[in-house]
Amino acid sequence: MPPALLAAATLDLGLDSPSENPDWADVPAVVTWFEQLPSVPGSHPPLILFVERVAHDPTVSVSRELHEWIETRSGLDPATQREIHVTTLRHSVRLRALSNESYTDGKVGQNGHPSTPHGGDPGALSSSVLAHTPSATAEITETGSGREPVRIWGGVPLRNPDFTGRETLLSNLRKALETRSAASVLPQTLHGMGGVGKTQLAVEFVYRYSDQYDVVWWIAAEQQSLVLQSLLDLSRRLGLPRTEDMRQTATMVMDALATTPLRWLLVYDNALNPDDITGLVPSAGGHVILTSRNQTWASVWDAIEVDVFDRPESVELIRKRGNVIAREDAEALAEKLGDLPLALDQAASWQKATGMPVGEYLELFDHHVRELLDEGRPASYPTTVAAFVNIAFERLRVDAPAVAQLLELFAFLGAEPLSVSLLRSAKNSNVSQPLAGVLRDTIKLNRTIRALRQYGLARVGGDQSIQVHRLVQLVLRDGLSEDLAEQSRRNAQAILSAANPEEPDESRSWPIYALIEPHLQPAGLIYSDRRDAHQVVIDQIRYLGVIGDSEGARRLGELTVNVWQKNRTAPNLGPDGEHTLLATRHLAVALSDLGLSGRAKALKLEAFRRFQENAAFGRLHEHTLSTLLSIGTDLRAAGDFKEALASENDAVERHEAAFGEDDTLTISALGNRAVSLRMLSRFQEAYDVDIKRISTLQDTVGENNWRTLLAQSNLARDLYGLGRYTEALELQRGVLPLHSSTLGDRHPHVLLAIRTLTIALRKTGSYREALPYARTNFRDLTARFGPDHEHVLSAAMTLANTLRVMGQPGEARNIAMSTLTKYRRVFGDEHPLTLAASTNTAIILRALGEHRDAFDLDERTLRSLTNALGAEHGYTLCAASNHSNNLAQAHDLQAARDLSRKTLELSRSVRGVEHPYTLACAVNSALDLVASGDSVQGRELLDETVLAMSRTLGPDHPETVDVGRGKRAECDIEPPPT
CATH class of the missing domain: 1.25.40.10 (Tetratricopeptide repeat domain)
Incomplete structure (x- = not known):
């Protein structure tokens, strides 16, 4: 290379050395000189800068070889190599002259970029173009920001203002948690028979020692689905990513708690089966309390037995809760009730509400106990509680039949709280009198709820929810006559059906579905002959799938389909019944989510065939077409893109024939066709479809509707496929914040939009x-x-x-x-x-x-x-x-x-x-x-x-x-x- 070129390159770069410059004609000496130059802090090795600068010169015939040398021998990553390329280019005096010449010659290409003389090394051509850019590729450095831990508190029941005694148990529980969980988390179990106050003991512990924790989370553990739902709620409070698989969410929560510096306490209340909880204990960092009637917990983890009250504790509670009860009467009542806390609390509440003398109460109690013993009641609940409930009911049915009827509902509801809002939403439901009149009158309803609380038959939370103890529910269920049981069951079904929002895909309805879920099976909705009850079940299957409990959706779906296929009497059930086929379709979706695509596809095809061949539906019915659309999704997932497009084209034609071109269902079918077109690399056709969809959706459902936002994200994917990366990036950037605020930043549509944003960022450099x-x-x-x-x-x-x-x-x-x-x-x-x-x-x-x-x-x-x-x-x-x-x-x-x-x-x-x-x-x-x-x-x-x-x-x-x-x-x- 000409010595003048090497000297000029050095001058352009402004490189200095404490030693004399080398002999520019001695190339090996020049290379050695550059190797020995010290690097400037924050800059790059001088030799690399020098070689890159020389490679820019249009007279150099080995420019490509020099670039390859830098790529393979410098040890620098590609982004740094590009940065050096652009930086050294801006130091090139000769190339700046060439660039100015291209401007002054008036040779301007498309978009205002200067044209460049052809010829020479390919590297020199791009260099003259690059010389006009104001800066190298922008770099964004990710920076973190610390934040103070936030107190997290959830699910904890209200504190019992009349909590009595238990000081030794509280002290033992605290010591056990502190000493046995020092190295790794060892759950502490509170076990004992129903009604001894295990839950109340745990509640009191939480409130008494809450200042020692940053996170306190109470989990109703009787049903596995409720445990997973509660842990999902905790994951959101902890800021963890949301997942469709609720079990994976639970695992993430356990891992997060095991590694967080926050101090935490988990309480699993009424945990029945050890196998359900053993995998849901973090390995370190906090405390876990379980309450259970199951004595086998003592062989799994350390356990503290909670027994009935000591007599002084019983007397203290009765006198605190009752209405001017003498000590000797309290002693007699405690003796009769066997010091069982639940029975004591209920009896004292009853006495306070009715003013009944303790002596009279004890006479009634003896009568009902004899009845229970004579009838051989099961031993799954204490006779004291059963006797009390029967006394209460005998009086309620005479004095307050509406209160009695409201309480009877809970014989066919789950053990979880029932929201008062669900009762209010059922004011026009077909329930029996006098309950119907109460539901239609807010004042009467509030009075009835207060009566339940006053009589000690239910707890009413500050969040306007009613909860009846499971022991009371069991007694209620056993004590109702066949006619009253059927009436109460139908009332429960009517109330839950009236509360059903009938829109499981909409996130605004999910809190209501969460309230309905624990009561769905106890109310026997699957076995009901009511059409609206069947709709509740169908929507619940869909809801469970949407929130990510695919396994729950599968279990409920399989049970439902199995029961309904055998029902030959209800017109919408049986193998060809409308609701059976809808449940089958939602079951198939859950199976697809679980990766069981073969069975899912078979169920969809069978449901589609039955809908299409049924005279009540036919080839253009909504159910037939919706099932057809879901089949196209399975075909794409199987890689059958052309077959999927044929199916989508068929679906679009049917939708247009049935509903017209601008109907929202037709627009959804068009969206599916666009997906198939994208999979076939037919991006321009997909783009044309999505442009039409967006225009129609903006006119029909609005610009901010999630369907419109999804269509715009799909349009960004079309633009990406067309190579219009900057447009795709700008569109996705603009839509994403609204999309996230509408659906949540962990919704699948939002997460997929973020991936589109990511690849658009990469493709724009x-x-x-x-x-x-x-x-x-x-x-x-x-x-x-x-x-x-x-x-x-x-x-x-x-x-x-x-x-x-x-x-x-x-x-x-x-x-x-x-x-x-x-x-x-x-x-x-x-x-x-x-x-x-x-x-x-x-x-x-x-x-x-x-x-x-x-x-x-x-x-x-x-x-x-x-x-x-x-x-x-x-x-x-x-x-x-x-x-x-x-x-x-x-x-x-x-x-x-x-x-x-x-x-x-x-x-x-x-x-x-x-x-x-x-x-x-x-x-x-x-x-x-x-x-x-x-x-x-x-x-x-x-x-x-x-x-x-x-x-x-x-x-x-x-x-x-x-x-x-x-x-x-x-x-x-x-x-x-x-």
Whole structure:
């Protein structure tokens, strides 16, 4: 190289040395001199800056070789290499002169970019374009911010103002928690028979020692679904990612509590089965209390037995709760009630409400005890409680029949609280008198609820909920006559049916469904002959699936379908009944969510056939068409994209015939067709469909409706597929905040939109901003769907692709190889999504120099994609362009040239001339022309392509810079959601 060039490069860079300058004619001495120069803090090695600067000079014939040397020998990541490329370019005096000349000559290209003289090294061409950019690629540094821990308190019952005694038990409980949980968490069980006050003891402990904890969470543990729902609520309060799988959420909560610096206390109240709780104890960091009637807990963990009161405690409680009861009467009552706290509390409350003398009460009590003993009542509850309840009911049915009828409801409700709002919503329901009159009059209802509390028959919480002790419920159920039992059961069913919002997909209704859930099976809604009761069950199956309790939805769905298929009397049940088929469809959705896609698809097809062949529904009924749409989803997930599109086209035609083009159901069908079009790489057609959908949705449901926002996110995916990355990024950025505020930042639609944002950021060159999004999105999707779900695997490949362009191919390889293994296991070797993952993995292997493995993987993948999707599909074109890189690396220059030329022609025809991936194909084709001896044609094509990339992506886009440095282009794949 001319000595003057080396000296000028040094001058441009402003590099100084305490020693004398070298002899510029002695190139080895110049290199040694630069190696010995000290690096400026915050800058890059002087030798690398020098070599990059020399490579920019248009007179240098080995520019590409110099760039390759920096890439392979510098040890710097690709982002840093690009930064050096752009930085040194701005120091180039000669190139600035060339740039000014291009401006003053008036040679201006499209979008105001200056045209550049052709000829010379390909690196010099892009340099003249880059010299006009104001700055290098923007970098966004992720910064953290600390926050003070927030007190979290949930589910704890109201404190009992009349709590009595138990000081020794409280002290023992505290000591046991402090000493036995010092190293690892050992739950402390409070066990004893029903009614001894285990729950009240735990409540008092929580309030008395609450200042020692940052997190206190009370969990009603009688039903596993309620435990999981409570832990889901806790996960939200802890700020954890939301997941469709509630068991995974529970695991996340356990892990978070085990590692947080917050002090925490979990209380599992009325935990029946040890197997339900053993996996729900954090390994460290806090305390766990369980209450249970099951004595086997003592063999699992440390246990404290809670027995009946000591006599002084019994007397104290009776006199505190009752109405001027003498000590001797209190002694007699405690003796009669066996010092059972629940019975004492109820009896004292009854005496206070009625004013009945204790002597009279004891006479009545003796009478009812004899009845109970004579009738051989089960031993699952104390006779003291049974006698008390029967006394109360005998008086209530005479003095306050509406109160008695309200209480009788609880014989057929769950043990969890019943919201008063549910009762109010049932004011027009078909319930029996006098309860019907009470429900229709707010004042009467409030009085009736107060009466329940005064008589000690129920607890009314500050959140306006009524709870009847499970022992009282059992006595009620046993004591009702057959006619009264049937009346109460129907009343409970009518109230729950009236409360049903009938919109399980809408998040605003989920709190109501959560209130209904624990009462659904005790009320016997599955076995009811009421049509509205059946709708409650159907909606509950759907609700459980939507909130992520897919296993709960499956259990309820299978029970329901099994019962309803055998019912030959109800007109909407039986094998062909409307509600049976709807329940079957929702069951199939739950099975799909659990990964049981084969059975799910079979159920959907069977339900579709029965709907279509049933004269009451037919081919154009809403139920038939909704089931048809869900079948298209299964076909896409199976990789049958063309068959899915045919199914969607059929569905759209039927919807238009049944409801018209602008109906919301038709718009939903169009949305599904657009999804199939995207999977077939027909992005322009999908774009046209989504534009129409958005316009219609804005007019029908409004701009801020979640359906409109989802359609806009889909439009962003269309723009991405069309190579309009900046438009996709701007649209998704604009929609995402509203989408998140409408559905929540952990809703599946929002998480998928964040992935679209991530890949758009990467494709617009904002690699550093994209990486934290990619990591967080992968984590959040994993938490919501589990490790093997399609969305999670796609997010994993997005993360791997982002790590690769950020210069971290080692981590990218680990993620990609693990993900590819899962794709093969879950979807099969020949599934298009598996093949897309194979294409991405081969790129990463090439970046690591594992050329043989990359060659073999790409060769197999290209063959499989061609067979599965055809030569013109976008995935196939990516694989073909990438395989030309393998051929070039293997020095099979003619084969590389033939493949890259053919791929370029197909891409121009399918994607368009200036699609970024068409330009990537053009880059590889140009370099293959140069390498195989056609230098003039190759460099002309390369010059044109660099200018086109500058117009399309921007002159300082990393891919444009890489092409300027003589690098071959790679085409990775980011599949849209199926």
